[in-house]
Amino acid sequence: MPAFDRRNLLALAAAAAGSALLPPAAVARPLDQVLSTKRLRAGINPTLPPFGTFNERNQIDGFDADIAREIARRMNVELEIVQVGSPDRIPFLQADRIDIVLGAMTRLIERALVIDYTIPLHTQSVVVLTKQSGTAAPINTPADLNNPAVRLVQVRGTIGVPWIQANAPRAQVTLLDNYPDTFRALAQGRADAMVDVLESVVIPMRNFQQVQWKVLDQVLGSTWVGIGVQKGNHSLRDVLNIVLFEMHRDGFVNRTWEKWFGVPMKTPIPFNPMF
Template sequence: MTDAKTPGKSTTLTRRATFGLAAAAAAVPVVAATSVAPASARPLEDVLSSETLRVGINPTLVPFGVFNDRNQIDGFDYDIAVELARLMNVELEVVQVGSPDRIPFLQADRIDIVLGAITRTVARALVIDYTIPLHTQTVAVLTKEETAVPISGLSDLNNPDVRLVQVRGTIGVPWIEANAPEAQLTLLDNYPDTFRAMQQGRADAMVDVIESVVIPMQDVAGVEWKILDETISNTWVGVGVQKGNHTLRDFLNIALFEMHQNGFVDATWEKWFGVPMQTPVPLNPIF
């Protein structure tokens, strides 16, 4: 295990992936977020007194989360978490989460905050609280140049012959249910599995955040990928905290505002994505 020294502090930022995805699934059943009875969250004073910030990061959501050559969790979200822990003057504990279990982990008080491109939605806002936006994303359709049924626009998806694949718990699932109910839909547990399904010809398209798929799709051999020009929406992504944990959320809002103001978020985005954020987050001190 490798520790990175925290500037100005004698303690360390510790990379601790304390829960594997398989273990997480066993420990916390994948259920609707509204059915989980929340455990008591740790307010800001408890996080500070423990000297540890527990952050949920999804390492299958490249480049938000990724395993580096030392098999440690790295990526955009990790760099953001490191900076938040530094500003709090505490250690960082990284907890590996997947898209289906990230909200249950938060509600069960296994983590203090969750990253992993957790798009702000009305349904999620009923069960968790959000900070101000950390970054933006664009929702669109990832498909292939050749599919059994031609897909050139959003309306082509609502067809019983179209095979869609999605990661459970992601923003594309409710959109498909509302807008393409006739399509065949397969739900899988992570992004690598969805790319394999499309690579192997078991699926034709997926509806997702382009920033979450554009880099990992380039590593999948033998597929001529296509992103539809017709986009679905631009979304806002904040840091998730347990419902009612206002002291921690309020601190994070101030920290994120400073990180936007001094250019840290934009620089970290370009480091991992190679291009500026498509829709910049406006600097707004009111929250």
């Protein structure tokens, strides 16, 4: 099975980086200003559950919020959560409206040209999601998708689309506009499988508990996700790296991941003190 084509991921995510459209950066707050004001401003996207979501008190919560709160606690500063969306998270850093940004910030060359990254916080894993039974043909390995009888369903523009084009060209493919419609097609037996980032499908899977889902063991590709800081803000980034290292070493990141995702991280972060 060919490896996941990283170039396709880069092409799909380049627009999200938006590097060519960003305004000149405002001066970032270095570490000494974060410490002197005792305030760390974290950008979190509340429309990306379980990374970010609104709780019953209409406050931003989720994996990213728990991570940001723990970072602030270990730095002995107060946390200010700032709501961001995917398109404006890098511009918010550029404009010095936030000090750090979370929200599945996949490490990409295009983004690294305009922001700095911490060491990885977590990974994202591209997998095949199918069902225990009721598929048009047995699906036990990714290679089984390359079958004219297999009906794949995908959200337009997601990273599974180019993988299918390269690795399962014989399959039937239906492209839909959103995840709810995609999961309804799977649940109702109108499709057999999809290829997507595991972390993007955890919540939709829970919404269809009557379906016996099956995630194939093989990871088609993994991406590294760090915390973003403004370009050149090395004093803050360097401390964040040490804080994150300790949070990985004492198990806080993995415990928080399992709290929100219900399962261990599919591709673990290697324990490495060199950064």
